[in-house]
Amino acid sequence: xxxxLARSEVxxxxxRNYLNSPETGLKSWLLTQDHKRIGVMFLVxxxxxxxxxxxxxxxxxxxxxTPGPTIMSAQTYNRMFTLHGVVMIFLFMIPAIPSGFGNFxxxxxxxxxxxxxxxxxxxxxxxxxxGALIALFGMIQGGADTGWTFYTPYSTTxxxxxxxxxxxxxxxxxxxxxxxxxxIVTTHTMRAPGLHWTRLPLFVWSIYATSVIxxxxxxxxxxxxxxxxxxxxxxxxxxxxxxxGDPVLFxxxxxxxxHPAVYIMVLPAMAVISEVVxxxxxxNIFGYKAVAYxxxxxxxxxxxxxxxxxxxxxxxxxxGGVFGVLSMFVGIFTAIKVFNWTATxxxxxxxxxxxxxxxxxxxxxxVFGGMTGIALATVSLDVHWHDTYxxxxxxxxxxxxxxxxxxxxxxHYWFPKIAGKRLPEGWGLVAAVMIILGFNFTFIxxxxxxNEGMPRRYFSYPEKFWPLNVASTAGASVLALGLVIVLVxxxxxxxxxxxxxxxxxxxxxxxxxxxxxPPPENYETTPVYTxxxxxxxxxxxxxxxxxxxxxKHAS
Amino acid sequence: MAAHGNASTAEHAGVPHHSHVGRYVVxxxxxxxxxxxxxxxxxxHLPGPLHILVALVIAIAKGALVALFFMHLYDQQxxxxxxxxxxxxxxxxxxxxxxxxxxxxxPLAKPPGSEGALPAPDYAPxxxxxxx
Numbered sequence: 001x002x003x004x005l006a007r008s009e010v011x012x013x014x015x016r017n018y019l020n021s022p023e024t025g026l027k028s029w030l031l032t033q034d035h036k037r038i039g040v041m042f043l044v045x046x047x048x049x050x051x052x053x054x055x056x057x058x059x060x061x062x063x064x065x066t067p068g069p070t071i072m073s074a075q076t077y078n079r080m081f082t083l084h085g086v087v088m089i090f091l092f093m094i095p096a097i098p099s100g101f102g103n104f105x106x107x108x109x110x111x112x113x114x115x116x117x118x119x120x121x122x123x124x125x126x127x128x129x130x131g132a133l134i135a136l137f138g139m140i141q142g143g144a145d146t147g148w149t150f151y152t153p154y155s156t157t158x159x160x161x162x163x164x165x166x167x168x169x170x171x172x173x174x175x176x177x178x179x180x181x182x183x184i185v186t187t188h189t190m191r192a193p194g195l196h197w198t199r200l201p202l203f204v205w206s207i208y209a210t211s212v213i214x215x216x217x218x219x220x221x222x223x224x225x226x227x228x229x230x231x232x233x234x235x236x237x238x239x240x241x242x243x244x245g246d247p248v249l250f251x252x253x254x255x256x257x258x259h260p261a262v263y264i265m266v267l268p269a270m271a272v273i274s275e276v277v278x279x280x281x282x283x284n285i286f287g288y289k290a291v292a293y294x295x296x297x298x299x300x301x302x303x304x305x306x307x308x309x310x311x312x313x314x315x316x317x318x319x320g321g322v323f324g325v326l327s328m329f330v331g332i333f334t335a336i337k338v339f340n341w342t343a344t345x346x347x348x349x350x351x352x353x354x355x356x357x358x359x360x361x362x363x364x365x366x367v368f369g370g371m372t373g374i375a376l377a378t379v380s381l382d383v384h385w386h387d388t389y390x391x392x393x394x395x396x397x398x399x400x401x402x403x404x405x406x407x408x409x410x411x412h413y414w415f416p417k418i419a420g421k422r423l424p425e426g427w428g429l430v431a432a433v434m435i436i437l438g439f440n441f442t443f444i445x446x447x448x449x450x451n452e453g454m455p456r457r458y459f460s461y462p463e464k465f466w467p468l469n470v471a472s473t474a475g476a477s478v479l480a481l482g483l484v485i486v487l488v489x490x491x492x493x494x495x496x497x498x499x500x501x502x503x504x505x506x507x508x509x510x511x512x513x514x515x516x517x518p519p520p521e522n523y524e525t526t527p528v529y530t531x532x533x534x535x536x537x538x539x540x541x542x543x544x545x546x547x548x549x550x551x552k553h554a555s
Numbered sequence: 556m557a558a559h560g561n562a563s564t565a566e567h568a569g570v571p572h573h574s575h576v577g578r579y580v581v582x583x584x585x586x587x588x589x590x591x592x593x594x595x596x597x598x599x600h601l602p603g604p605l606h607i608l609v610a611l612v613i614a615i616a617k618g619a620l621v622a623l624f625f626m627h628l629y630d631q632q633x634x635x636x637x638x639x640x641x642x643x644x645x646x647x648x649x650x651x652x653x654x655x656x657x658x659x660x661x662p663l664a665k666p667p668g669s670e671g672a673l674p675a676p677d678y679a680p681x682x683x684x685x686x687x
Contacts, residue, residue: 318659
């Protein structure tokens with residue numbers, strides 16, 4: 001029996017935790033400064049955004065089911081793919097893991113009671129909501145049709161509602177910056193005694209690297225989007241060549257943020273995977289320092305590669321070559337991580353549970369997407385593939401595939417930590433198989449379509465591309481069904497799921513050293529760390545007592 | 556950075572909040588002098604790019620003064636200075652690699668105004684008329 005819990009004099013079937021104390025009302029959630037509740041609110045908000053973006057994706061795929069018009073006009077189609085991109089990137093993938101799971105887990109993993117600036121943390125959530133609502137307002141008003149990249153000069157001349165969508169993305173950037181700032185200060189100043197940098201969980205390392213990118217790159221996005229909004233609203237010549245501006249300058253500014261933004265999405269995914277692979281092979285990570293430092297390496301090198309989006313934009317051939325070579329350096333750091341994750345599995349005691357299934361899917365998508373990325377970084381090949389479905393398939397594999405796998409792995413791994421309930425393992429594996437296969441069936445045909453020359457963003461296509469487009473839409477349906485299954489059993493488990501106990505996976509990650517769900521202050525006494533996480537060769541911390549179901553006969 | 560958690564309180568304790576009124580006044584006067592000198596030097600005839608160079612040097616000096624004294628970087632420890640220096644490096648990266656693109660583009664075979672070049676664009680059509 002943990003003496004700290006005995007002191008708190010609550011029955012073990014109803015321990016005091018962040019969900020039931022200090023209060024449970026709606027107001028206590030909306031005004032909370034508890035990082036765990038803010039993390040949960042981010043998870044709910046980003047999941048809603050993910051569902052919205054998913055609806056847009058399905059509408060796109062239904063439209064592309066036949067070569068001609070299917071269910072919408074060409075103009076509506078342009079709006080659909082723009083909104084799909086904006087919602088998925090700015091509202092789901094960028095905040096989902098860092099602001100959702102990161103908020104919940106970083107203080108738990110470093111033995112802190114909260115993040116460094118709890119009020120700023122809550123502000124970050126409301127800034128996110130404000131940005132999302134403004135973007136939503138723009139969508140209801142008709143939406144933008146520029147693509148999520150807002151390329152000039154089209155974005156500054158289109159009659160669609162590009163300004164509210166731009167302002168929404170601009171404001172969302174501040175949420176991202178505030179969260180990043182909070183995590184950096186938290187990691188530097190709030191670590192519990194004994195938790196040296198070399199004992200820091202790899203999740204925290206990777207989230208830290210993400211935060212550095214968020215702080216350094218996001219202001220440049222804000223600046224670029226503001227300049228587009230200004231040019232659109234007042235007609236000043238900044239990017240529009242007809243008014244004396246330079247459209248390639250916009251692409252430089254935009255990709256200076258938006259390429260590192262890919263690592264804002266993928267580094268948190270790697271953060272999750274580094275924890276999952278240890279917990280489910282019951283081994284410490286192979287090459288801790290290499291994995292930790294490669295996160296920083298990716299964050300750093302990610303800033304030197306933006307020009308590979310611009311090989312055919314009119315950028316100089318010299319810069320094209322430089323950016324092409326620099327882009328390949330990202331592959332080195334990613335390969336270090338992939339090697340170390342797979343080496344961790346060697347002679348591990350593998351538990352093939354749902355999070356591990358998503359880890360396997362993650363590895364496939366990361367390696368496949370990454371290798372096509374190396375091919376695309378070669379200028380001569382990119383000229384052929386640029387603006388075709390090959391690009392669409394590539395970035396869906398590397399960003400979406402990897403991030404989605406990690407998001408779902410995190411959901412299944414940490415759901416007992418967050419909610420204190422278990423997700424159904426059988427349904428979990430069924431859904432994982434559907435999602436991984438569905439994702440492949442959606443995007444592998446798109447690789448083939450792109451290689452045959454089908455351009456992206458087009459509303460119609462020649463009949464010879466029909467069969468592969470049908471295959472892609474069919475795959476998207478399987479993927480969507482898998483995701484709906486996850487949503488349904490997660491909601492059911494929230495209410496009726498079996499009690500998980502404090503550490504159902506027997507993980508030695510530090511976040512499991514406290515009861516599940518954690519008490520409001522995380523740890524009643526500040527923990528002292530004498531070794532790193534996932535040390536399965538050492539005797540673990542005494543597991544906090546499990547919350548057992550309340551007996552029926554208890555009055 | 557200290558390995559132990561309570562580093563922040565120790566750091567803050569090491570930086571007492573003095574009121575540096577005299578220092579601020581001096582910095583303010585120096586900033587005013589630099590502003591006037593920017594204006595004055597603009598009146599002087601200098602060869603070609605020197606004007607831009609001088610203006611940039613003065614602007615950097617003023618920015619440095621603001622960051623060091625008004626924003627208290629002068630009183631801060633290594634880590635905060637490092638953060639500031641890092642951000643400058645990344646600004647240099649953005650400007651540098653962007654300019655290297657402009658510097659190394661192939662010149663147009665038929666630049667505007669030469670024989671056979673495309674006509675110069677009509678400037679400033681109203682935005683709404685271009686989309687239909």
